[in-house]
Amino acid sequence: MWAxxxxxxxxxxxxxxxxxxxxxxxxxKAGGGGVSAGREAGRAALETGRIAREVVEHLERLALVDFxxxxxxxxxxxxxxxADRLRAVDTDGVQPLESVLEDRCLYLRSDNVVEGNCAEELxxxxxxxxxxxxxxxxxxxxxxxxxxxxxxxxx
Amino acid sequence: xxxxxxxxxxPARRWILANxxxxxxxxxxxxxxxxxxxxxxxxxxxxxxLVTAQKxxxxxxxxxxxxxxxxxxxxxxxxxxxxxxxxxxxxPPNSLVSFFDASxxxxxxxxxxxxxxxxVMTGLALNCHINKKSLFDRKHxxxxxxxxxxxxxxxxxxxxxxxxxAYSVCVGKKRSQVINKTVRIKQIQLEQDSGKSLHDDLRSQxxxxxxxxxxxxxxxxxxxxxxxxxxxxxxVRELQLILQALGTSQANxxxxxxxxDANISVHRPGEPLGVRTEVKNLNSARFLAKAIDxxxxxxxxxLENGGEILNETRxxxxxLGCTVPMRDKEGKQDYRFIPEPNLPPLLLYDSASxxxxxxxxxxxxxxxxxxxxxxxxSVTREKLVQQYGMLPEHSLTLLNxxxxxxxxxxxxxxxxxxxxxxxxxxxNTFLGFLKQQNLAVSESPVTPSALAELLNLLDQKAISSxxxxxxxxxxxxxxxKTPAQIVSEKRLELMQDQExxxxxCQATMEEHPxxxxxxxxxxxxxINKLIGLVRKATLSRADPTMIKEMLEKQLSS
Numbered sequence: 001m002w003a004x005x006x007x008x009x010x011x012x013x014x015x016x017x018x019x020x021x022x023x024x025x026x027x028x029k030a031g032g033g034g035v036s037a038g039r040e041a042g043r044a045a046l047e048t049g050r051i052a053r054e055v056v057e058h059l060e061r062l063a064l065v066d067f068x069x070x071x072x073x074x075x076x077x078x079x080x081x082x083a084d085r086l087r088a089v090d091t092d093g094v095q096p097l098e099s100v101l102e103d104r105c106l107y108l109r110s111d112n113v114v115e116g117n118c119a120e121e122l123x124x125x126x127x128x129x130x131x132x133x134x135x136x137x138x139x140x141x142x143x144x145x146x147x148x149x150x151x152x153x154x155x
Numbered sequence: 156x157x158x159x160x161x162x163x164x165x166p167a168r169r170w171i172l173a174n175x176x177x178x179x180x181x182x183x184x185x186x187x188x189x190x191x192x193x194x195x196x197x198x199x200x201x202x203x204x205l206v207t208a209q210k211x212x213x214x215x216x217x218x219x220x221x222x223x224x225x226x227x228x229x230x231x232x233x234x235x236x237x238x239x240x241x242x243x244x245x246x247p248p249n250s251l252v253s254f255f256d257a258s259x260x261x262x263x264x265x266x267x268x269x270x271x272x273x274x275v276m277t278g279l280a281l282n283c284h285i286n287k288k289s290l291f292d293r294k295h296x297x298x299x300x301x302x303x304x305x306x307x308x309x310x311x312x313x314x315x316x317x318x319x320x321a322y323s324v325c326v327g328k329k330r331s332q333v334i335n336k337t338v339r340i341k342q343i344q345l346e347q348d349s350g351k352s353l354h355d356d357l358r359s360q361x362x363x364x365x366x367x368x369x370x371x372x373x374x375x376x377x378x379x380x381x382x383x384x385x386x387x388x389x390x391v392r393e394l395q396l397i398l399q400a401l402g403t404s405q406a407n408x409x410x411x412x413x414x415x416d417a418n419i420s421v422h423r424p425g426e427p428l429g430v431r432t433e434v435k436n437l438n439s440a441r442f443l444a445k446a447i448d449x450x451x452x453x454x455x456x457x458l459e460n461g462g463e464i465l466n467e468t469r470x471x472x473x474x475l476g477c478t479v480p481m482r483d484k485e486g487k488q489d490y491r492f493i494p495e496p497n498l499p500p501l502l503l504y505d506s507a508s509x510x511x512x513x514x515x516x517x518x519x520x521x522x523x524x525x526x527x528x529x530x531x532x533s534v535t536r537e538k539l540v541q542q543y544g545m546l547p548e549h550s551l552t553l554l555n556x557x558x559x560x561x562x563x564x565x566x567x568x569x570x571x572x573x574x575x576x577x578x579x580x581x582x583n584t585f586l587g588f589l590k591q592q593n594l595a596v597s598e599s600p601v602t603p604s605a606l607a608e609l610l611n612l613l614d615q616k617a618i619s620s621x622x623x624x625x626x627x628x629x630x631x632x633x634x635x636k637t638p639a640q641i642v643s644e645k646r647l648e649l650m651q652d653q654e655x656x657x658x659x660c661q662a663t664m665e666e667h668p669x670x671x672x673x674x675x676x677x678x679x680x681x682i683n684k685l686i687g688l689v690r691k692a693t694l695s696r697a698d699p700t701m702i703k704e705m706l707e708k709q710l711s712s
Contacts, residue, residue, distance in 0.1 A: 062489055064297055098290070101499040108517055111233045111269035115253035116240035122249060122257050122365075132248040133362035136299030138354060 051077055218458075220421045220451040221428060222387050223379030226394060227372045228404040229348065229412040230273045236347055236371035237264030237307065244410050248364040256369040258302035263497050268519070270345060270371040271314070273403035275503065275524050277373055278315030278343050280397050280531055285521050287503045289314040291345075291495040296488060299363050300350035308374070310492050313344035314501065320377065321533065322393040324386060325548055333547045338390050339378040348372050367411075373404065379418065379428075383451070384444030391415055391443060396532040396554060408440050417447050420464070421454045429454070430464040434478055436471050446471040450478045535560070543567075543574035552582055558596030559586065565603035572610040580610060584624070588631055601630050609638040619698050622647040650697045659697075660705050663689045674710070682706065 056067055067073055119132055128135035232242055240253040255262035278285050290312040293305040318340035326332045350368035352361045375394065381387045395413060398404040406413040415438070420431035434450050437443050449471075454464050469478040504510070506522040536550035553560045563581045570577060585606065589599060609630070613623045622642070629641045642648055650656050664671050667688060674681035682703065689702045 058489075062295075062491060098494040099496055099499065101496075104499040105517065106266060106499045106501050108268035108271065108519070109234075109239070109265045110516070111267055112239065113234050113241040114239035115234075115255075116251045118254075119247065119249040119252065122252055122254075122259075125257075125259075128360075130360075130362055132250075133353070133364055134249070134299075136352075136361045136363050138356065138359050138361050 049077055049081055051080070217424055218421050218455050219424050220382050220419065220454075221379045221431075222381040222383070222447055222451075223418040223431075224377040224381070224387055224391065225416045225418070226375045226377065226391065227348075227414045227416075228277075228375065228394075228398055228406055230270050230371035230373055231402060231404050232267060232269045232273065232371055234267055234269075235369040236267050236270050236345065238262075238369055239265075240369070242370050243366075246366055248362075249366065251366040252368065256302075256365055258304075264307060264495070266498065266501070267371060268516070271501065271503075271519055272524060273371070273401075274314045274343060274345050274373055275519065275521055276401050276528060277375070277398065277403050278318065279521070279525050279528060280401055281315075281318040281320055281340050281343070281375070283315035283318030283340060283343060285315050285503060286312060287505075287508070287521075288312065289501045289503075291498045291501070292492050293495050295491045295493075298349070298352075299361055300352045300365070300368065302350070302365065302368065306347050306349065307495050307498075308346035309344035311494070313342040314503075315343040316341070318343070320390060320394060320397075322386075322390045323547070323551055324389050325551065331546075331548055333551065336386065336390075338380040338386075341376040341378050342374075343376075344374045346372050346374055379420075384447035387415075387417065387447050388440065388444040392440070392555060393532065400529055400532055400535075402529070408438055411438065414438055415443060417450070419447060419450045419454065421451060421458065429458075430466050432464060432466065432478075433468045434471055435468060435481065439473070442471065442473060445476070446478065449476065453478060543578065545574065545578050549578055549582055552586070556586065556596060562596050562599070562603050566607045566610070569604055569607035570610045570614070572607075572614040576614070577610060580606065584627060588627075600632075601627070605630055605638060612638055612642065616649060616698065618642055618647055618649055619696075622649070622696075646694070646696070648696060650693055656693070656697055656701070657705060657709070659692050660689055660702065660709055663692055664706070664709065671710075 051073055056073055059065070060067060067076075123129045123132060123134070126134045229242075230236070234240060235242055235253075235256065238253040238255040240256055241251045243251060253262075255264065275285055289309055291307055292310045294308050294310065295305040297304055319337050320340055321335060321337050323333050323335050326334055348367050348370040350363055350365040352363055354361050377390065381390060391413075395406040395408075398406040398413075404412060408414075417434045417437060418431045419434060420429040422429040432450065432454070434446060437446050450469070457464060468481045470481045471477075472479050503519050503521055506520060509518060509520055532554050536547070536554055539545055539550040539553065540547055553563055559581070562585075563577065566577055566581065567574065585599070585601065588601075589596065606627075609623060609626055612618050612626075613620060618626065625645070625647060626638050626641045629645070630636070630638060633641075636644075663685065667685070670681050670684050670688070674685065685706055686699055686702050689706070690697060690699060693702075
């Protein structure tokens with residue numbers, strides 16, 4: 001795949017995101033607001049190389065990760081810059097490669113029951129169990145805003 | 156209770172603001188429609204109403220509502236979409252869960268062939284274009300009943316697109332006018348179901364059962380071509396019937412096999428579409444229309460009072476009869492779609508493109524599935540109309556009521572009576588009794604054979620229709636006896652003896668000379684009185700028409 005693209009002349013990096021279809025376009029999903037703000041801030045990051053505070057907050061909420069400090073943000077910025085070098089490749093008229101499996105055959109399984117009945121084994125993985133149910137905290141707990149959080153701790 | 160029930164539904168329906176019932180208060184009046192000017196803003200489907208309603212009162216403005224639906228149907232299969240654990244409704248918690256369903260590391264999805272066939276068949280039945288290549292994606296969000304943190308779905312390139320669903324609404328005073336409508340289908344996609352959460356607020360915890368996690372779903376997305384709750388409910392019912400006829404889903408809303416989310420917005424005719432809200436948790440056929448109509452009214456009231464509609468997700472509270480914002484869904488969701496890296500594209504073939512020497516287990520032929528499609532409800536209804544000469548609305552009722560069509564057909568098999576008579580008895584008398592006592596066809600105390608026998612007696616003129624009704628009542632109450640037994644027990648047989656009847660007519664006329672004189676003077680009602688008297692004398696065992704004939708013959712002689 002790389003060989004095909006490599007034959008083309010290297011061009012200047014192209015602007016804009018060759019993106020995945022946006023969730024806001026899909027039927028029925030709530031659009032606008034935080035989603036586009038995050039994406040726009042993300043787009044701005046690609047231009048300047050800096051990742052804004054709102055984007056960090058947004059990412060932390062989406063992926064439930066804790067950046068933990070400015071070093072992590074800097075690492076992310078370097079990672080994005082590294083990946084940006086992909087844009088040096090001219091992909092005019094080339095279909096995007098989404099999976100290295102695209103030439104493989106998708107195996108179709110017969111509709112037979114061959115698994116299950118291992119509740120005891122599975123429940124062993126859970127910290128808390130009530131009568132063969134996994135126990136989880138109630139609903140979704142919303143994260144506090146960045147300002148309300150404690151200052152970054154070195155970890 | 157919910158907003159005033161809307162008795163009739165017109166296409167391009169106009170909504171008039173009415174008080175929303177939040178409690179025991181009654182609304183000012185049912186929303187009515189009026190003639191459409193033909194403009195509906197940016198809606199690409201213009202529908203002309205055939206029903207005029209009263210003019211809007213002064214000071215009230217017109218609104219148009221737009222309703223789109225996302226319907227999730229559980230695929231009827233033995234095992235799940237990507238794993239070999241069983242699909243079953245009631246089972247001990249977490250007993251139908253494989254390592255993949257529990258999202259243990261190192262497990263991979265393996266696609267179930269039956270689910271793909273179900274999706275293709277449904278797409279074909281709904282006139283969709285089947286994508287010969289479709290792709291799987293991951294939709295990420297965090298919730299305890301989604302152990303992987305993402306759901307495998309088909310967002311970029313679903314298996315079927317651009318279809319249509321035809322349905323019929325009954326309008327008019329007696330709901331006898333049938334209007335055919337169509338709603339466009341945007342797409343059908345395969346996706347995983349999530350597990351079940353049981354919220355224990357008392358102990359501040361949620362109990363998770365993953366039996367349902369990974370079950371195959373068909374998501375059917377209907378374009379916003381509907382304009383009120385009744386249209387949406389009718390479209391859903393028709394989809395249910397189609398899925399059941401195909402066998403791709405049992406589509407039982409009570410068991411959670413069919414779930415509906417509605418996207419609702421209102422706007423003034425001629426203006427752009429308004430902000431939409433998504434209403435989830437519409438899992439009851441009974442409340443589907445009510446919930447949608449409530450939300451439409453709520454939005455109208457909000458806008459009329461100068462407020463604005465938030466693009467939010469709401470839930471329908473069955474107890475309160477109103478929609479409420481969903482706490483968990485505050486804030487916008489970003490699902491961070493990515494291609495599912497563990498699944499290659501799903502390729503389908505037709506007879507022309509089928510690769511030679513391919514393993515039949517590993518390829519799916521769209522043409523073959525098309526040939527094997529069973530009869531769809533619309534075809535069944537058409538056949539009923541052709542074969543039995545019944546009205547379209549009758550065929551609609553026969554199919555809509557669970558088990559009624561089979562009941563009707565079983566009666567037809569065993570009776571010599573005319574189809575029209577059978578239809579009338581099944582749809583009016585039989586169904587009437589069922590509805591009165593809120594019973595399903597399967598719970599009926601009267602069997603098809605019993606009704607068939609009764610109709611035979613009626614057909615032979617062994618009993619009058621009044622007597623037949625009495626026999627039916629008795630059949631309903633007692634269950635065990637046959638119609639013939641009841642007839643002889645209650646002595647309901649029609650008098651067959653002509654001579655005896657003639658004597659009775661003669662005797663009655665002699666006993667009531669006044670009435671006879673009235674009749675001879677030309678009083679038309681006198682004959683009915685005389686017939687009534689003769690009937691009483693026969694203990695209602697004579698056919699009134701026969702009595703009339705006989706009296707007239709005797710009077711003229």
